[in-house]
Amino acid sequence: MFSKETYVQRRKQLMKDVKQGLVLIVGNSDVAFNYQANQYSFRQDSTFRYFFGYDIQGLVGVIDTESGEEYLFGEEVDMDDIIWTGPIPSLSERAEEIGVANSGTIKDLRNLMDKAVFSGRKVHYVPPYRAENVEFIADILHLDPKYIQAYVSVELINACVKQRSVKSAEEIIEIEKALETAYRMHTTMMHMAAKEGTFEYEIAGTMEGIALAGGGPVSFPIILTTHGEILHGHDHSLQIKKGRMIVSDAGCENPMGYCSDITRSVPVGGKFDARQRSVYQAVLDAQLLVPTLCKPNVKYSEIHLAAVEKLGEGLKALGLMKGDIKQAVKEGAMGLFMPHGLGHMMGLDVHDMENYGENYVGYDKKNVRSDQFGLASLRLGRELQEGFVITDEPGCYFIPALIDKWKSEKRCEEFINYNEVEKFKDFGGIRIEDDVLITKDSCRILGRPIPKTVSEIEDEMCK
Amino acid sequence: MFSKETYVQRRKQLMKDVKQGLVLIVGNSDVAFNYQANQYSFRQDSTFRYFFGYDIQGLVGVIDTESGEEYLFGEEVDMDDIIWTGPIPSLSERAEEIGVANSGTIKDLRNLMDKAVFSGRKVHYVPPYRAENVEFIADILHLDPKYIQAYVSVELINACVKQRSVKSAEEIIEIEKALETAYRMHTTMMHMAAKEGTFEYEIAGTMEGIALAGGGPVSFPIILTTHGEILHGHDHSLQIKKGRMIVSDAGCENPMGYCSDITRSVPVGGKFDARQRSVYQAVLDAQLLVPTLCKPNVKYSEIHLAAVEKLGEGLKALGLMKGDIKQAVKEGAMGLFMPHGLGHMMGLDVHDMENYGENYVGYDKKNVRSDQFGLASLRLGRELQEGFVITDEPGCYFIPALIDKWKSEKRCEEFINYNEVEKFKDFGGIRIEDDVLITKDSCRILGRPIPKTVSEIEDEMCK
Numbered sequence: 001m002f003s004k005e006t007y008v009q010r011r012k013q014l015m016k017d018v019k020q021g022l023v024l025i026v027g028n029s030d031v032a033f034n035y036q037a038n039q040y041s042f043r044q045d046s047t048f049r050y051f052f053g054y055d056i057q058g059l060v061g062v063i064d065t066e067s068g069e070e071y072l073f074g075e076e077v078d079m080d081d082i083i084w085t086g087p088i089p090s091l092s093e094r095a096e097e098i099g100v101a102n103s104g105t106i107k108d109l110r111n112l113m114d115k116a117v118f119s120g121r122k123v124h125y126v127p128p129y130r131a132e133n134v135e136f137i138a139d140i141l142h143l144d145p146k147y148i149q150a151y152v153s154v155e156l157i158n159a160c161v162k163q164r165s166v167k168s169a170e171e172i173i174e175i176e177k178a179l180e181t182a183y184r185m186h187t188t189m190m191h192m193a194a195k196e197g198t199f200e201y202e203i204a205g206t207m208e209g210i211a212l213a214g215g216g217p218v219s220f221p222i223i224l225t226t227h228g229e230i231l232h233g234h235d236h237s238l239q240i241k242k243g244r245m246i247v248s249d250a251g252c253e254n255p256m257g258y259c260s261d262i263t264r265s266v267p268v269g270g271k272f273d274a275r276q277r278s279v280y281q282a283v284l285d286a287q288l289l290v291p292t293l294c295k296p297n298v299k300y301s302e303i304h305l306a307a308v309e310k311l312g313e314g315l316k317a318l319g320l321m322k323g324d325i326k327q328a329v330k331e332g333a334m335g336l337f338m339p340h341g342l343g344h345m346m347g348l349d350v351h352d353m354e355n356y357g358e359n360y361v362g363y364d365k366k367n368v369r370s371d372q373f374g375l376a377s378l379r380l381g382r383e384l385q386e387g388f389v390i391t392d393e394p395g396c397y398f399i400p401a402l403i404d405k406w407k408s409e410k411r412c413e414e415f416i417n418y419n420e421v422e423k424f425k426d427f428g429g430i431r432i433e434d435d436v437l438i439t440k441d442s443c444r445i446l447g448r449p450i451p452k453t454v455s456e457i458e459d460e461m462c463k
Numbered sequence: 464m465f466s467k468e469t470y471v472q473r474r475k476q477l478m479k480d481v482k483q484g485l486v487l488i489v490g491n492s493d494v495a496f497n498y499q500a501n502q503y504s505f506r507q508d509s510t511f512r513y514f515f516g517y518d519i520q521g522l523v524g525v526i527d528t529e530s531g532e533e534y535l536f537g538e539e540v541d542m543d544d545i546i547w548t549g550p551i552p553s554l555s556e557r558a559e560e561i562g563v564a565n566s567g568t569i570k571d572l573r574n575l576m577d578k579a580v581f582s583g584r585k586v587h588y589v590p591p592y593r594a595e596n597v598e599f600i601a602d603i604l605h606l607d608p609k610y611i612q613a614y615v616s617v618e619l620i621n622a623c624v625k626q627r628s629v630k631s632a633e634e635i636i637e638i639e640k641a642l643e644t645a646y647r648m649h650t651t652m653m654h655m656a657a658k659e660g661t662f663e664y665e666i667a668g669t670m671e672g673i674a675l676a677g678g679g680p681v682s683f684p685i686i687l688t689t690h691g692e693i694l695h696g697h698d699h700s701l702q703i704k705k706g707r708m709i710v711s712d713a714g715c716e717n718p719m720g721y722c723s724d725i726t727r728s729v730p731v732g733g734k735f736d737a738r739q740r741s742v743y744q745a746v747l748d749a750q751l752l753v754p755t756l757c758k759p760n761v762k763y764s765e766i767h768l769a770a771v772e773k774l775g776e777g778l779k780a781l782g783l784m785k786g787d788i789k790q791a792v793k794e795g796a797m798g799l800f801m802p803h804g805l806g807h808m809m810g811l812d813v814h815d816m817e818n819y820g821e822n823y824v825g826y827d828k829k830n831v832r833s834d835q836f837g838l839a840s841l842r843l844g845r846e847l848q849e850g851f852v853i854t855d856e857p858g859c860y861f862i863p864a865l866i867d868k869w870k871s872e873k874r875c876e877e878f879i880n881y882n883e884v885e886k887f888k889d890f891g892g893i894r895i896e897d898d899v900l901i902t903k904d905s906c907r908i909l910g911r912p913i914p915k916t917v918s919e920i921e922d923e924m925c926k
Contacts, residue, residue, distance in 0.1 A: 031494050032592040033506050034811075035818035038683050040503045041697075043496050083802075083864045084695035129495040131594030202676045209672010213665045220501050232547035234504075339546075348497075355498035401546045 001053045001098075001256075002170060008099040010051050010163065015065045017159035021122030024113070024141075025051055026133050027059040041217060045133075046348035046355075047126055049257050050164060053098050060109055061100070071095075071102040073109040113140050124153035126160065129355045157356045164353055165345065165361070166387035172437060172446070174258035175346070175389060179435060179447025181214035181252045182260040186450050187460055189224070189248045193240060194270040194461040200224050201236035204250075211252035219259040219350040223249035228265065228429030229397040231340065242269040245276055245428050247395075251350060259350045261391055262450060263433035270461035272454055280430055280454060282314025283396045287432045290342065290392040294384060294436055294443035299367060301381035304342035307394050308334040308374075315396070319420045328415035335374030336406055336416060339399075343391035344379035346435055351379060352389075388438040389446070395431030398424040464516045464561075464719075465633060471562040473626060474514050478528040480622035484585030487576070487604075488514055489596050490522040504680060508596075509811035509818075510589055512720050513627060516561050523572055524563070534558075534565040536572040576603050587616035589623065592818045620819045627816055628808065628824070629850035635900060635909070637721035638809070638852060642898060642910025644677035644715045645723040649913050650923055652687070652711045656703060657733040657924040663687050664699035667713075674715035682722040682813040686712035691728065691892030692860040694803065705732040708739055708891050710858075714813060722813045724854055725913060726896035733924035735917055743893055743917060745777025746859045750895045753805065753855040757847060757899055757906035762830060764844035767805035770857050771797040771837075778859070782883045791878035798837030799869055799879060802862075806854035807842035809898055814842060815852075851901040852909070858894030861887040 001007075014023065027048035030039040044055045052061040052072065062071040072095040077088055095103040104112075116123055123141055127149055128134045138145035167175070185207040192203045204224035211218045221234045228247030240246060245267055251260035265283075267276050286307040293303045312325040312334050320337075321328060328334065345352035345361055353361045362380035363369050370376050380390060403425060405411075407418045435446045451460040464470075477486065490511035493502040507518045515524040515535065525534040535558040540551055558566040567575075579586055586604055590612055591597045601608035630638070648670040655666045667687035674681045684697045691710030703709060708730055714723035728746075730739050749770040756766045775788040775797055783800075784791060791797065808815035808824055816824045825843035826832050833839050843853060866888060868874075870881045898909045914923040 031503065033683075034509055034592075035814065036592045037817065038813065040494065040506075041684055043503075046497055079864070079868070083862055083868070084693070086690065086693040086696065087864075129497075129499045131598060135594060199678075201678050205675030205677065206672055208675045209669055212668030212671045214668065215662075215664050220496075221504055227549065230547070230549040233549065350501065351498065354500065399546055401542070401550075405542070405546070 004097065004099045006170070007051065007053050011063055011070060013163055014051060014159055015063060015068065017162060018065045018124060018155055020065055021124055022116050023063040023065060023156060024123050024125045024137070025061040025063075026125070026128065026136060027052070027054070027057070027061070028130065029057050029132055031130065031132070043217065044257065046257070046353070047160060050160075050348060052100070054094065055257065060106070062109065062112060069102060070100045071104065071109070071112065072098070072100045073104050073106055075105060110140060117141060122153070124156035126157055126356055127152045154360075157360050161353055161356060161361055164347060166385060167347060167389050167437070168387070171258060171347065172389070174254055174256045175260065175435065176447055177256075178216070178219070178252050178254040178258050178260035179262070181211055181216075181254065182250070182262045183448045183450050184214075185210045185250055185252065186248060186262055186264050189246070189250075189264070190266055190451065190457065190460045191463065193246050193266050193268055196240060196242050196269055198240050199236070200226065200238050200240060203240075203246075203248075204236045207248075207250050211250075214252060215255040216253035216257070219251040219253050219261060223247060226268065226428060228395075228431065229399045229427070231397065231399075240268045243273070244268050245280075245430055247429055247431055249431060249433065257348050259346055259348070260447065261346055261350050261433065261435060263393055263431045264450060264452070264457070265430040265432060266457050266461060271458060275427070277454055278318055279396055279427065282311055282318065283394055283430045283432055284453065285314055286311040286394040287392055287434070290394075291436060291443050291445055294390075294392075294438060295441055296386050296438060297383050299381060299383050300342065300390065301367065301370070301375070301378060304375065304378050304381075305329055307342050308338060311338060311394055311396060320417055320424070321415055322417055323415045325415075328412065331412055331415070332372045332374055333412035333415040335372070336402060336412070336421075337396045337398075338394060339374050339377065339397070339402070340395065341375070341378030341380070343393050343433075346389045346391055354379075384438045386438055386440055390436050390438070391433055392436050393431055393433030395429060397429035398427045400425045467560065467562045469633070470514065470516050474526055474533060476626055477514065477622055478526060478531065480625060481528045481587060481618055483528055484587055485579050486526040486528060486619060487586050487588045487600070488524040488526075489588070489591065489600060490515070490517070490520070490524070491593065492520050492595055494593070494595070506680065507720065509720070509816070510623060513623075513811060515563070517557065518720065523569070525572065525575065532565060533563045534567065534572070534575065535561070535563045536567050536569055538568060573603060580604060585616075587619035589620055589819055590615045617823075620823050624816055624819060624824055627810060629848060630810060630852050630900070631850075634721060634810065635852070637717055637719045638723065638898065639910055640719075641679070641682070641715050641717040641721050641723035642725070644674055644679075644717065645713070645725045646911045646913050647677075648673045648713055648715065649711060649725055649727050652709070652713075652727070653729055653914065653920065653923045654926065656709050656729050656731055659703060659705050659732055661703050662699070663689065663701050663703060666703075666709075666711075667699045670711075670713050677715060678718040679716035679720070682714040682716050682724060686710060689731065689891060691858075691894065692862045692890070694860065694862075703731045706736070707731050708893055710892055710894055712894060712896065720811050722809055722811070723910065724809055724813050724896065724898060726856055726858075726894045727913060727915070727920070728893040728895060729920050729924060734921060738890070740917055741781055742859055742890065745774055745781065746857055746893045746895055747916065748777055749774040749857040750855055750897070753857075754899060754906050754908055757853075757855075757901055758904055759849050759901060760846050762844060762846050763805065763825075763853065764830065764833070764838070764841060767838065767841050767844075768792055770805050771801060774801060774857055774859060783880055783887070784878055785880055786878045788878075791875065794875055794878070795835045795837055796875035796878040798835070799865060799875070799884075800859045800861075801857060802837050802840060802860070802865070803858065804838070804841030804843070806856050806896075809852045809854055817842075847901045849901055849903050853899050853901070854896055855899050856894055856896030858892060860892035861890040863888045
């Protein structure tokens with residue numbers, strides 16, 4: 001955990017920003033895997049962890065923004081528990097450790113909430129995303145679980161986003177620790193991908209083992225596929241074959257809960273063929289452009305468009321696109337090749353704070369999300385600020401079903417050479433991703449550099 | 464998946480055993496990790512997988528035991544989905560693949576259930592263990608989710624237990640595959656434990672990586688601890704130090720979903736000291752006795768008592784116990800050292816079918832669970848049958864809080880040398896576990912032998 005002062009300060013700021021009512025922050029509980037007593041490994045709720053620190057099941061934090069009182073609730077362990085669990089601190093000791101003055105049982109929490117609800121005070125909560133917590137909040141606040149999302153607090157969401165968007169120096173240190181583990185995950189992937197015939201799950205499993213041996217889970221289910229054009233896929237069942245690119249999108253959480261999120265795309269066998277090299281270079285050029293543009297007060301939606309334009313120029317040089325690329329970007333033609341956004345916030349969540357709602361995190365009143373295919377998938381569109389940690393992850397995919405659809409609709413045919421694109425239907429996809437910290441007047445790519453150029457990758461794979 | 468015939472036969476047998484009404488078998492869905500779109504790796508419900516085969520989210524199976532009609536329900540994928548997921552089979556193709564004649568959407572399922580419920584037909588379901596499935600079943604059967612456990616079908620539970628308890632030859636093959644991975648997990652643990660200073664999570668994470676690279680998750684959160692006396696602990700935060708035993712209780716699921724569950728206890732550094740060796744040998748003698756007693760028609764509760772008696776004799780030789788050990792066992796004195804049961808069923812779940820309720824699986828009308836401390840924790844008490852796969856896992860622990868409690872109560876003081884036991888409060892614990900198949904007239908320890916004797920372990924660790 002960070003120091004007591006860190007958590008005290010975070011909650012003090014939250015009180016100031018929310019201004020009135022009570023803030024209810026419900027930590028996570030265990031989730032059953034295949035029966036009640038066999039559980040998935042525990043994952044704490046990020047909001048709870050940010051303000052109350054503990055990576056422990058069954059805790060609830062409450063902040064009275066008017067009186068300034070703070071509470072930590074949970075179930076006390078009794079003597080019998082200690083026989084099975086060994087000695088553990090009491091709830092009041094835990095509260096003290098994070099500078100919280102009051103502690104109590106879940107029954108005490110019910111009493112406190114009843115007093116608030118029945119006296120008409122507002123109780124703020126952020127959107128729950130687990131069925132258990134939906135039920136718990138509904139029960140405790142006397143709401144219908146079906147409509148729990150209707151009563152979430154936009155004030156609380158905005159206050160959390162404001163604070164969590166800007167990473168402190170101590171948070172950056174933790175993110176870079178997670179990136180050090182990601183370095184080992186991806187270089188190991190490169191070594192394993194040099195050998196044809198390995199199964200995707202052998203590589204993905206080994207990478208996840210490296211994450212776990214580093215003290216945290218993967219920050220999301222690893223994408224490791226020779227079919228990178230399948231964007232919503234976590235299948236790892238195939239044997240890797242020469243001629244295919246592997247898209248490896250993987251990161252971990254470090255023991256403090258901070259994430260890394262890296263993508264590398266490498267040729268099975270260790271050598272790019274000419275076609276792979278040319279598409280790879282087009283994506284890499286776009287990816288490398290981004291850090292030259294990142295700085296405070298620039299909208300990430302504009303950097304997205306610049307990166308996509310750069311990719312378009314590369315694809316034009318390959319004969320896949322034609323005409324005025326600026327215009328092609330404007331008309332959404334690049335959505336065929338890159339139907340996703342350039343990046344997102346990262347922190348305690350790999351898509352940071354996504355449980356609050358993407359638009360609260362990535363957009364604001366001045367910057368509204370586009371509805372154009374491709375750009376609509378951009379999670380972060382608003383102006384960058386010092387302390388933001390974001391991902392830079394352009395990609396290029398040849399998705400047979402999407403190519404067929406667009407071609408039959410003659411969509412953007414003044415910009416897309418469908419005859420050439422047809423020849424790439426067996427290509428797969430490429431994505432390249434790094435994590436970037438916005439600094440006072442520019443940015444810094446976080447973590448130890450992971451091989452990224454064609455020659456760096458070929459060298460690493462043939463080690 | 465197994466052949467179509469396997470699933471057809473299993474469902475046919477189920478129809479016969481349940482006799483009347485409809486059987487509703489709800490597969491699992493994804494569970495949110497830290498926000499809706501970021502999910503834990505999918506774990507299918509074992510009952511669904513046993514009867515309907517698929518390891519895929521959001522499916523529901525229905526069997527009309529009277530008409531013989533069978534159904535597979537789910538959401539159809541549309542063209543837009545295929546852009547993101549690649550080509551996938553239709554629901555009716557999936558149904559056909561497992562010999563199910565009918566398929567439909569979740570809306571169709573609702574109509575079918577409404578017809579059944581409103582015409583007074585019984586709809587059988589087994590106890591759900593995930594909040595999402597509690598809600599789903601409650602919604603679809605018009606029940607109050609609070610009382611969903613009250614209406615579970617004992618007929619269906621008994622029919623499932625009857626069939627799933629006896630493993631077929633093809634199931635044993637899968638379990639042995641999971642044991643081959645467990646071999647690699649535990650021998651790797653032994654190599655890593657030879658070096659002092661490693662963190663427990665580094666070893667546990669590496670073991671889990673081996674499971675994942677073998678194509679399946681761990682079958683339960685790995686227990687890997689130098690404090691084996693903490694029975695309910697999944698903490699991996701300590702650095703391993705000479706003088707401590709590591710208890711490593713870990714297994715995996717193979718790609719077909721079948722489990723392994725192995726425990727080895729090894730001395731940090733690779734050499735047992737005299738005290739460790741003597742306690743280890745006492746546990747091993749008990750563990751080795753079990754396969755000599757296992758055969759059809761013997762109650763596992765009796766084998767538990769025989770193993771515990773063997774352990775007691777060993778502890779008497781060490782001066783930790785005294786008096787008539789048979790009598791000590793009868794009076795429950797062994798609960799101080801081994802407060803858990805000798806073993807449990809294993810199959811598609813590591814504690815097989817535990818979601819149905821432990822007593823339905825491990826006990827029956829003739830064999831009722833004991834309430835004596837220690838024996839009460841035995842999950843499997845009834846008569847063994849050919850085809851059962853069970854675990855053989857005695858252990859010996861020195862639990863300071865439990866020793867203090869019993870000593871202060873003067874509990875079983877005619878059998879326990881508390882003065883000697885006091886000296887072992889810094890010892891920790893030892894457990895040794897293998898998976899055993901009951902054969903026609905004896906049993907077979909499954910899988911490749913994993914180093915288990917003192918000299919085998921020392922040899923493996925010093926490799």
